[in-house]
Amino acid sequence: GFATVIRYRQDDDQRSSHYDELLAAEARAIKNGKGLHSKKEVPIHRVADISGETQKAKQFLPFLQRAGRSEAVVEYVFSGSRLKLYMPKETCLITFLLAGIECPRGSRNMPGGMQVAEPFSDEAMAFTKELVLQREVEVEVESMDKAGNFIGWLHIEGVNLSVALVENALSKVHFTAERSSYYKTLVSGEEASRLRKDKIWANYEEKKVEEVVHVMEEKERTANYRAVYVTEITDTMHFYTQDVETGTQLENLMETMRAEIAAQPPVEGSYAARRGDYCIANFSSDGEWYRARVEKVQSPAKVHVFYIDYGNREIVPSTRLAVIPPAFSTRALAAQATEYTFAYIQVPQDEDARADVVDSLVRDIQNTQCLLNVEHSGVTCPHVTLQFADSKDDVGLSLVKEGMVMVDVRKEKHLQKMVTEYLNGQESAKTARLNIWRYGDFRDDDADEFGYKLKK
Numbered sequence: 001g002f003a004t005v006i007r008y009r010q011d012d013d014q015r016s017s018h019y020d021e022l023l024a025a026e027a028r029a030i031k032n033g034k035g036l037h038s039k040k041e042v043p044i045h046r047v048a049d050i051s052g053e054t055q056k057a058k059q060f061l062p063f064l065q066r067a068g069r070s071e072a073v074v075e076y077v078f079s080g081s082r083l084k085l086y087m088p089k090e091t092c093l094i095t096f097l098l099a100g101i102e103c104p105r106g107s108r109n110m111p112g113g114m115q116v117a118e119p120f121s122d123e124a125m126a127f128t129k130e131l132v133l134q135r136e137v138e139v140e141v142e143s144m145d146k147a148g149n150f151i152g153w154l155h156i157e158g159v160n161l162s163v164a165l166v167e168n169a170l171s172k173v174h175f176t177a178e179r180s181s182y183y184k185t186l187v188s189g190e191e192a193s194r195l196r197k198d199k200i201w202a203n204y205e206e207k208k209v210e211e212v213v214h215v216m217e218e219k220e221r222t223a224n225y226r227a228v229y230v231t232e233i234t235d236t237m238h239f240y241t242q243d244v245e246t247g248t249q250l251e252n253l254m255e256t257m258r259a260e261i262a263a264q265p266p267v268e269g270s271y272a273a274r275r276g277d278y279c280i281a282n283f284s285s286d287g288e289w290y291r292a293r294v295e296k297v298q299s300p301a302k303v304h305v306f307y308i309d310y311g312n313r314e315i316v317p318s319t320r321l322a323v324i325p326p327a328f329s330t331r332a333l334a335a336q337a338t339e340y341t342f343a344y345i346q347v348p349q350d351e352d353a354r355a356d357v358v359d360s361l362v363r364d365i366q367n368t369q370c371l372l373n374v375e376h377s378g379v380t381c382p383h384v385t386l387q388f389a390d391s392k393d394d395v396g397l398s399l400v401k402e403g404m405v406m407v408d409v410r411k412e413k414h415l416q417k418m419v420t421e422y423l424n425g426q427e428s429a430k431t432a433r434l435n436i437w438r439y440g441d442f443r444d445d446d447a448d449e450f451g452y453k454l455k456k
Contacts (some may be wrong), residue, residue: 001020001029001032001035001036001037001038002035002036002195004026004036005019005022005026007025008175010231012195013191013329013358014191016180019278023420025385035094038394039317043092046091047086047091047092047093048091048092048093049092049093050092050093050094050148051084051093051094051095051149052095052147052148052149053148054147054148055148056442057094057144057148057149057150058144058146060090060092060094060110060146061143062145062152063090063142063318064087064090064141064150064327065141065142065326065327066199066326066327067141067326068137068140068326069135069138069140069155069189070087070089070090070138070139070140070141071087071088071136071138072085072087072088072094072096072134072136072137072138072139072154073085073086073088073134073135073137073383074132074133074134074135074137075134075174076091076133077125077129077132078095078125078263079103079105079106079124079125079128080098080099080104080121080124080125080127080128080165080171080172081097081101081103081119081124081128081162081165082095082096082097082098083095083096083098083132083154084140085137089293091113091346093118094150095148095149095150095152096139096141096149096150096151096152096154097145097149097150097152097308098150098151098152098153098161098162098165099142099152099153099155099162099176099177099180099182100162100173100176100177100180100182101162101165101166101171101172101173101177101186102172102173102174102184103121103124103165103170103171104117104118104119104120104121104123104169104170104171104200105117105126106118106121106122106125107121111198112341117384118171118197118233119209120170120200121202123170123199124165124171125271126275126286127164127165127168127170128161128165130158131156131159131161131164132161135156136153137155137156138154138155139152139153139154139155140152140153140155142331145207151180153180153182155428160180160182162177162186163182163186164183166189166190167189167192167193168191168193168198168199169193169196169198169200169201169219169222170199171200171201172190172200173187173190173389175187175221179331179334180274180330181278181330200374207325218415219377219413221375221417221418222373223373224373224374225371225372225373225387226243226244226245226371226372227243227244227245227369227370227371227389228241228242228243228244228368228369228370228371228372229241229242229243229244229247229367229368229369230308230365230366230368230369230370231310231311231337231366231367231371231407232311232312232337232366233310233361233362233365233366234311234320234358234417235354235355235358236354237341237342237347237354237357237358237361238339238340238341238346238380238381239339239340239341239361239365240310240311240312240337240338240339240340241299241310241311241337241338241370241372242309242310242336242337242338243336243338244369246266246333246336249333250309250333253328253332254290254309256327256328257280257289257291257325257327257328258288258289260323260325260327261280261289261325261336266323268319269318269319270322271318271322271323273294273297273300273303273318274295274297274317274319275294275296275297276294276296277293277294277322277328278291278292278293278294278308278324278330279291279293279294279305279321279322279323279324279412280292280296280321280322280324280325280328281305281307281314281316281320281321281323282316282320283307284314284316284320286445289322290307290309290310291308291309291324291328291330291335292305292306292307292308292321293305293306293335294321295313296384297318297441298315300317300318301318301443302314302315303315303316303317303318303321306336307337308330308336309336309337310336310337311337314365325395327454339380339381340372340374340381340382340383340384341378341380341381341382341383341384342383342384342385342395342396342399343375343376343383343384343385343396343410343418344375344385344396344397344407344408344410344415344418344419344422344427345396345399345400345405345406345407345408345409345422346405346407346408347405348405348436351437353404355398355436356404357404360399360404361395361399362397362404364388365386365388367393368389369389370386370387370388370389371383371386371387371388371389371392372385372386372387373385373387374381375418376412376415385397385418396422397421397422397425398430400422400425400426400429401428401429401434402434402435403430403431403434403435403437403438404434404435404436406426406436407419407422407423408424419444433442434454
């Protein structure tokens with residue numbers, strides 16, 4: 001009952017070879033009252049077009065954000081990163097912008113005349129059309145712009161369209177992607193495209209390293225201490241902090257999240273852990289739920305997780321993990337634990353010596369408020385100085401003065417004042433024969449024995 005037969009004369013060569021079968025099928029549909037032959041009223045399918053409707057879009061936004069990944073069909077492609085989607089569950093049409101990328105713009109009619117298309121805009125649009133037009137996709141809505149267009153991530157058969165455009169040198173990574181879980185993938189894709197000098201990177205020139213070094217040497221040390229809360233200290237003398245300014249936001253998020261989990265507890269064993277996924281984990285020490293990231297899946301009984309707001313790690317069974325509700329993901333509030341290490345001091349290589357320093361730090365600064373200043377960048381994390389909140393004494397310098405660590409002598413000119421202060425502290429500890437200096441200056445012949453390696 002979805003079509004009718006076109007009537008032909010018996011001698012008409014346009015008539016189908018299956019003409020009689022078609023007539024018989026139509027007769028059966030009429031007899032059974034199917035489709036357009038039904039005597040029932042035709043159901044009305046209402047589709048709300050909220051493209052550019054700012055007020056309607058604002059009403060829909062919270063539902064789409066909470067839904068996480070939603071099914072959609074790509075109705076139209078305006079450009080490489082701008083699409084019109086039909087959302088079957090919500091029965092609405094929306095304009096959707098790809099998050100995290102800066103795609104070449106096509107030609108547009110502007111008040112001052114026609115705006116010329118940017119290079120590779122047509123190629124980007126053709127790529128997007130080929131991949132997703134009139135196809136079923138999944139979307140994650142993050143936010144919306146002033147014009148009522150939704151912004152987020154679009155996936156088709158496991159492929160993130162934003163990442164695909166970047167990897168094919170048809171888009172650049174936008175700074176707004178930094179807080180996204182896809183940021184590292186986008187950056188690595190962009191780096192590969194840049195090295196190939198493909199498409200939009202064809203005329204890219206690397207900046208000279210010498211110029212950067214020159215600027216770095218000329219600047220002065222900046223002392224911009226901010227209040228932080230030290231949440232975790234690792235065995236390697238790295239530590240994690242939360243910014244005091246955003247502490248209230250985290251407390252509110254945790255309170256709301258736990259209330260929602262208590263009202264609708266996750267089904268035990270329903271979560272399948274995958275490396276790199278964000279989730280919620282039930283912490284063994286207090287039985288509370290916290291936001292976490294899966295670092296390694298050894299087995300269903302041994303999943304390595306990192307608590308993203310506190311910096312500690314734990315091995316838990318997958319039964320103590322669950323899907324993170326979208327309203328409490330890193331898009332709602334970025335991971336609050338930031339990793340740092342101490343500037344101007346060497347980490348002892350000897351395990352016992354290092355354990356003594358870590359124990360001292362745990363007693364003095366863990367779960368306390370301190371003041372933090374970034375001194376210089378490092379390979380894995382920034383190197384910083386910490387001050388006790390009450391006395392304003394330098395934590396690292398205190399370790400040096402107590403003879404627990406040696407000074408890491410930096411060569412940068414703008415750091416020499418701090419290096420000198422630390423070296424003076426080291427000399428006073430050496431004179432008083434404190435801790436590692438109790439047998440005198442060991443550095444000339446047996447530094448390795450005490451867990452240090454001299455820098456040549």
